[in-house]
Amino acid sequence: MTAAVPVRAVAAADVAAVEALVAEAAAEDGTGPLSEDGALRLRALAPAEVVPGELAAGVVHLVSTAHGAPGTVTGYVQVDTSAPGDASGELVVSPRHRRGGAGRALLGAARAAAGGPLRLWAHGDLPPARALAAAAGLRRVRELSRMARPLGAGAQLPPAEPPAGTALRTFRPGADDAAWLALNAAAFAHHPEQGRWSTADLLARQREPWFDPAGFFLAEADGALVGFHWTKVEPGSRTGEVYVLGVAPGRAGRGLGRVLAVAGLRHLAARGCAEVDLYVDGDNAAAVRLYSGLGFARAALDVQYRSGD
Ligand SMILES: CC(C)(COP(=O)(O)OP(=O)(O)OC[C@H]1O[C@@H](n2cnc3c(N)ncnc32)[C@H](O)[C@@H]1OP(=O)(O)O)[C@@H](O)C(=O)NCCC(=O)NCCS
The missing domain is CATH 3.40.630.30 (Gcn5-related N-acetyltransferase (GNAT))
Structure with a gap:
């Protein structure tokens, strides 16, 4: 059996790598994996962007990394735990590292961070997200249309x-x-x-x-x-x-x-x-x-x- 994909807290120095991964996923999938809110919260972690008092409290940012290479970011999840009992988040795995268990590992860590129900946005209603949701027993609860x-x-x-x-x-x-x-x-x-x-x-x-x-x-x-x-x-x-x-x-x-x-x-x-x-x-x-x-x-x-x- 393969070892679980490592997951750790994001560091300020990871932000550029996560943003590059997000851009790569957007190009591959034809739709960006983060909402505007999610992208702003991610950018706010970069050292040059920090405005005292404006970092969103209760937002957890985690990355998956390559086995034996903790500096190589392969995926990212953001979970907003600020509303008790109503955590929500967004999850993305680099197109170069998919089907290796990163999505499953990040989802598990996000659920642990939520400590209760977790809502996850999947942009574009794409087959891999549907498959991961089915494999992990998630229910489809809301739809947002782009008109x-x-x-x-x-x-x-x-x-x-x-x-x-x-x-x-x-x-x-x-x-x-x-x-x-x-x-x-x-x-x-x-x-x-x-x-x-x-x-x-x-x-x-x-x-x-x-x-x-x-x-x-x-x-x-x-x-x-x-x-x-x-x-x-x-x-x-x-x-x-x-x-x-x-x-x-x-x-x-x-x-x-x-x-x-x-x-x-x-x-x-x-x-x-x-x-x-x-x-x-x-x-x-x-x-x-x-x-x-x-x-x-x-x-x-x-x-x-x-x-x-
Ligand atoms: C959805 C996404 C996060 C999956 O990440 P991943 O690292 O490839 O997923 P994993 O390797 O952990 O797969 C876990 C399970 O999900 C299912 N799955 C994931 N991608 C699949 C695909 N393309 N086809 C079929 N099943 C798939 C499988 O059941 C898989 O288990 P298995 O490998 O044992 O069969 C990734 O495709 C992604 O970043 N997509 C764009 C962003 C997105 O849609 N996010 C919302 C997620 S709810």
Whole structure:
């Protein structure tokens, strides 16, 4: 019998090797193995990136290594244990080291770190992830769709007027931070990731090269924020993203989401984006209907597996 693949805690000096492995896996699989959140948390471990007080507490980072060569990283898993009883993570093995037991070893270590149920994202719904999940007895519990539509110069976008008493403006970094975080938490109260965003999560995005307040729309009524549409365009990219769109629970169902969506799409078209995409939970029927009505169609699927119960 072959010995179990060694797994150890990540060191700051491993970050570059893990990022290279993540890029190699993305090229091989046609989809990146980490979410934006996961990639930001990984990068925050690199010595030059550490901002005191902003390292996510309770996030465990582990690597698998080659037998007899602890410096050679073959795989990586990240587990967020900050919410008691609801650990979640992402796992990737280098394409050059697959089918050697690294995935199984990392999954075992991640389950031990979780100490209870563990949710794992598999991006792209690929056969190796399905096979590993089946072999390890994980259940498929959630789906996230990537939806996309063409944009371009001739794109037809419906007119959209805010409801009476509601005005649109753009985000002011600093001044709007606290009110936006409160609105985001209310709009995504039932969302396991988005609804938990902290000041540190917001500031990390504001420091990203893509951050542009001119593409971050707010709806205001009676002096309070009631909705938002934050768009995102990576520098040099012609694909825009509906990054986060939310409406205050008391204002839902009155067409404000559609108005905000269209305002963002117009902005992305004016910036020259040829395509726009977004991620939406498969069971969020209202959002899927809104986006389908605006010409979006499903382009890819991410799957969440769950273990431990
Ligand atoms: C999924 C992934 C992590 C598997 O890593 P791995 O190191 O190749 O997996 P292991 O060698 O530990 O395989 C463990 C078991 O999973 C199953 N398995 C894994 N890959 C498989 C494949 N390509 N075909 C069939 N079965 C597979 C097998 O049952 C295997 O046991 P066996 O080798 O005794 O038959 C790797 O393919 C990967 O990084 N994929 C991209 C990222 C991803 O999808 N992550 C989400 C994981 S839930």
